[in-house]
Amino acid sequence: MPQVxxxxxxxxxxxxxxLDSAFI
Structure with missing residues (x-):
């Protein structure tokens, strides 16, 4: 299952x- x-x-x-852009 490489696609998963x-x-x-x-x-x-x-x-x-x-998350990174939300904390900026």
């Missing part, structure tokens, strides 16, 4: 970016 891993990784990066 890939999607979860992309979501994690997206979530991290959202």
């Amino acid at each position: 891993l890939r999607i979860s990784l992309m979501l994690t990066v997206l979530f991290d970016a959202v």
Whole structure:
């Protein structure tokens, strides 16, 4: 299931970016 891993990784990066921009 490499696709699921890939999607979860992309979501994690997206979530991290959202949190980063929210804290600025």
